[in-house]
Amino acid sequence: MSYPALATRTAVVTGAASGIGAATARLLAANGARVALLARRTGRIDALAAEIAATGGQALAVTADITDQASVDAAAKAVHDAYGPVDLVINNAGVMLANPLADGRIDEWTRMIDTNLTGALRIVRAFTADLTEAADDGRTADLVNVSSIASHVSFPDYAVYCATKAALTQLSTALRTEFGPRDVRVSAIEPGLTDTELRGHIDNPALREQLGGMFAAIPTLGADDIADLIAYTASRPRHVNLRHQVVLPTRQA
Secondary structure, X not given: OOOXXXXXXXXXXXXXXXXXXXXXXXXXHHOOOEEEEEEOOHHHHHHHHXXXXXXXXXXXXXXXXXXXXXXXXHHHHHHHHHHOOOOEEEEOOOOOOOOOXXXXXXXXXXXXXXXXXXXXXXXXXXXXXXXXXXXXXXXXXXXXXXXXXXXXXXXXXXXXXXXXXXXXXXXXXXHHHHHHHHOOEEEEEEEOOEEOHHHHHOOOHHHHHHHHHHHHHOOOEEHHHHHHHHHHHHOOOOOOOXXXXXXXXXXXX
């Protein structure tokens, strides 16, 4: 998959330790972008950075916890020290936890809200000046938020996860009214059933089994499919904003 327009870009990818984040980082780097890999798992992103470098790409591993403001501030400084301002921000980090709301799992609710919504906001705050500066200079500037079809499709026992993804999609819509007039593009991508580590987060045996049944019944999307869509979105001409894209496995559609 070749996207020559990405060759001049400097990108930040959150949740880069696995799944969609890792696949996106690989693809961006393969197309010439400099990529900052943000995630909590240092060993994973160090290995990915080495893998990218071995194939001729440029990648910087930055250990970061997006639920912690000081960690995000330190990560932004590390990125700026190494690469200067960025012009492509991919908010991909997320967690999916499932239990009936009546179980009262405040620990899960807090973790999902802090990661999927507030964490995304922390990243936006950290790099807004970079994006607007790039746009002011006449360069392409993108914020891509990886949401989910759970933002508009209801799944029993996933109420809080659905709510966080609905909030992320709505945030994208609202940010376009602020960023669009400044020539910064904002895109929301909503994948359907995708084979990533997300399903491993669920600690409810019955719900894990139920989700496993869905994966067995439906040929799913892969992380590379979503990475390709992100790269395509960011490689469009500067005046084109692919604002909201839903991508599903054919049998789920």
